[in-house]
Amino acid sequence: MRYIEPHGHMVSRTTDDYQAMVTAGCRAVCEPAFWAGFDRGSAAGFRDYFRQLTEYEPARAAKFLLPHYSWLCLNPKESEDLGLAREVLALIPEFLDRPNVLGIGEIGLNRNTRNELRILEEHVALAVRHDQLILVHTPHLEDKLKGTRLILDLLRAHPGVRPGRVIIDHVEEHTIQQVLDAGFWAGITLYPDSKSSPPRAVDMLEICGRERIWLNSACDWGVSDPLAVPKTALEMRRRGHSEDFVDAVLFRNPVRFLAQCPKFTVRAEPAG
Ligand SMILES: [Zn+2]
Numbered sequence: 514m515r516y517i518e519p520h521g522h523m524v525s526r527t528t529d530d531y532q533a534m535v536t537a538g539c540r541a542v543c544e545p546a547f548w549a550g551f552d553r554g555s556a557a558g559f560r561d562y563f564r565q566l567t568e569y570e571p572a573r574a575a576k577f578l579l580p581h582y583s584w585l586c587l588n589p590k591e592s593e594d595l596g597l598a599r600e601v602l603a604l605i606p607e608f609l610d611r612p613n614v615l616g617i618g619e620i621g622l623n624r625n626t627r628n629e630l631r632i633l634e635e636h637v638a639l640a641v642r643h644d645q646l647i648l649v650h651t652p653h654l655e656d657k658l659k660g661t662r663l664i665l666d667l668l669r670a671h672p673g674v675r676p677g678r679v680i681i682d683h684v685e686e687h688t689i690q691q692v693l694d695a696g697f698w699a700g701i702t703l704y705p706d707s708k709s710s711p712p713r714a715v716d717m718l719e720i721c722g723r724e725r726i727w728l729n730s731a732c733d734w735g736v737s738d739p740l741a742v743p744k745t746a747l748e749m750r751r752r753g754h755s756e757d758f759v760d761a762v763l764f765r766n767p768v769r770f771l772a773q774c775p776k777f778t779v780r781a782e783p784a785g
Contacts, residue, residue: 514538515764516540516742516763517540517727517742517767517768518541518729518742519700519727519729519771520543520700522731522732523544523581524566524570525732526739528573530732531576534740539579540764540780541580541779543615543771545619545648545650546618547733548588553591555597559601563605567583567585567608570583582613582614582771584619584646585605585617585618586619586636587602587632589620589621589623589650592629595631595632602636602639605639609645612776614776615771616640616645616646616647617639620636620637620648620649620650621649621682622651622656622664623650623652624656625660625663630667637667638671641671646679646680646773647674647679648679649679649680649682650683651681651682651684653707661681676696677697677773679697680697680698680699680770681699682699682700682729683700685708686717689701689726699721699726700728701714701726701727702728703730703742703745704730704731704736704738705736705737705741708731714745714748715745715748718749723762728745728762728763729742
């Protein structure tokens with residue numbers, strides 16, 4: 514089989530993980546900028562992280578013949594210090610022309626605060642100004658439904674946002690349909706003990722259809738599984754879905770979205 518990992522925080526993973534992903538059929542990995550587990554103290558800390566995402570990590574992945582792409586932003590959790598957030602926003606443009614940068618992400622909301630909304634708006638304006646794809650993180654648990662509505666309202670109100678160039682990630686059963694109905698792409702995140710599981714993800718595909726949806730593992734520094742995407746193929750096959758269905762959801766869908774950025778290229782020959 515062949516698949517894309519469209520949302521993996523590879524700086525947190527080992528080389529064994531790269532090897533296992535390639536062995537399972539991974540053809541490209543895309544890494545959104547993420548919270549480090551602690552708040553970075555300065556814009557210089559973000560500059561180093563952006564260099565890691567655009568220089569060091571693609572080189573590490575290349576040793577496993579895996580194309581590595583990245584998305585840049587600061588995480589919603591780091592929006593409360595508006596001064597620092599704006600310093601970081603100001604340095605993003607100098608990285609946007611790097612050969613592996615696909616767009617702005619993962620932006621969004623965490624606790625749905627006023628400052629998070631303000632910095633989300635500024636990220637969206639930056640993306641529109643530079644004609645970038647957008648990857649949006651939606652909040653956890655009890656904040657998810659309200660946060661998703663706030664994000665959709667903000668995106669719809671912003672002139673210049675084209676929904677087909679925006680993916681709203683971490684959707685769940687109660688948010689996926691409104692994301693799709695508004696014309697956006699939806700990402701389903703497979704986590705061992707939160708967000709979605711493989712059976713829940715396949716349920717959603719069966720209910721909502723397979724158009725404009727991708728699956729990802731988000732594999733980060735917390736409890737997560739970098740092989741969650743290929744493992745979900747087993748759940749699809751168990752339910753009688755065809756190999757074409759598996760390939761459409763795990764490979765062709767993410768390629769269709771990501772290839773809207775001309776820098777994204779992938780070996781397209783069918784799986785052997
Ligand atoms: Zn993430």
